Amino acid sequence: MRLTGVIRLAALLFTLLGTWVVVQTYFDRSWKAISLRSWLGATSRPSRSQPPRHDCGNQKSCPGDHFAFKVVSGAANVVGPSLCFDDKVLMSGVRNNVGRGLNIALVNGTTGQLLKTGSFDMYSGDVKELETFLTEIKDxxxxxxxTFDDPATKMNDKIRxxxxxxxxxxxxxxxxxxNWVFLGAKGMSTKTPFEEHIKNNQETNKYDGWPEVLEMEGCAPRKMD
Structure with a gap:
């Protein structure tokens, strides 16, 4: 009986050992096969195409004979405005060239080259500086x-x-x-389609004492010589 018991125990151990080897071998090979297929699949499948990026981050692209632009007003008296033209940020808080009042960038209508920028305090600044700036703009x-904060306290009839x-x-x-955002041009014979204005109204203001931010984007036609 003892010999029989030993034989049975040895047979059981052998069976268990064989089962363990088979299971280990199967799962090891399966894991390797799955990993290899996954790896090959990940490298062979083309990556998902990214959505197209348009100039100035606009929602749509512009024709070749137009310039893309985006103009964003300031937020209350906290966040300054941003002016982008032909995929170049001309003025912004990050560039540290904006201020309270009116922020203006002049751009060559043919080449798209930045000509000049100016920030004019319309609450306590010298309004004559803005008059000179606007008068000297070329066709x-x-x-x-x-606009940023207050654009109109010192605005006179000549500036308007x-x-x-x-x-x-x-x-x-x-x-x-x-709040006001505007894109016009010297020498225009008609009113610009690129302009938005929102009144400071205590009943509708988004911020305490200031209206919501205005954001305007579009395609400005290139001036042909």
Whole structure:
């Protein structure tokens, strides 16, 4: 009986050992095969195409004879405005060239080259500086404008007239702490389609004492010589 028991125990151990070897070998090979297929599959499948990026981060691209632009007003008196043209940020808080009041960038209408920028404090600054800046703009120049904090306390009739000649239809109504974004040009014979204005209204303001941010994007036609 003892010999029989030993034989049975040895047979059981052999069976268990054989089963363990088979299981280990099967799962080891299966894991390796799956990993290899997954690896090959990951490298052989083309990666998902990224959505196209348009100039200035706009939602749509522009024709070849147009410039992409995006103008964003300031947020209350906290976050400054941003002006982008032909995929170049011309003015922004990051560039440290914006300030309270009106922020203006002048761009060559044919080449898209930045000509000049200016920030004009319309609450406590010298309004004569803005008058000179606007008067000296040459024909064929794009004028991008964005407000920050207060754009109108010191705005006079002459400045409003100069912006009107650049194509503005809203500057005559611009008031204390209004938000305004604008793209016009010197020498325009009609009003610009690129302009947005929102009034400072305590009942509708998004911020305490200031209206919501305005964001405008589009395609400005290149001036042909």
């Amino acid at each position: 064929g120049t794009f004028v991008l404008t964005a 007239m100069l912006f009107t000649k650049l194509g503005s239809n809203h500057v005559s109504k611009l008031g204390f702490r209004d």
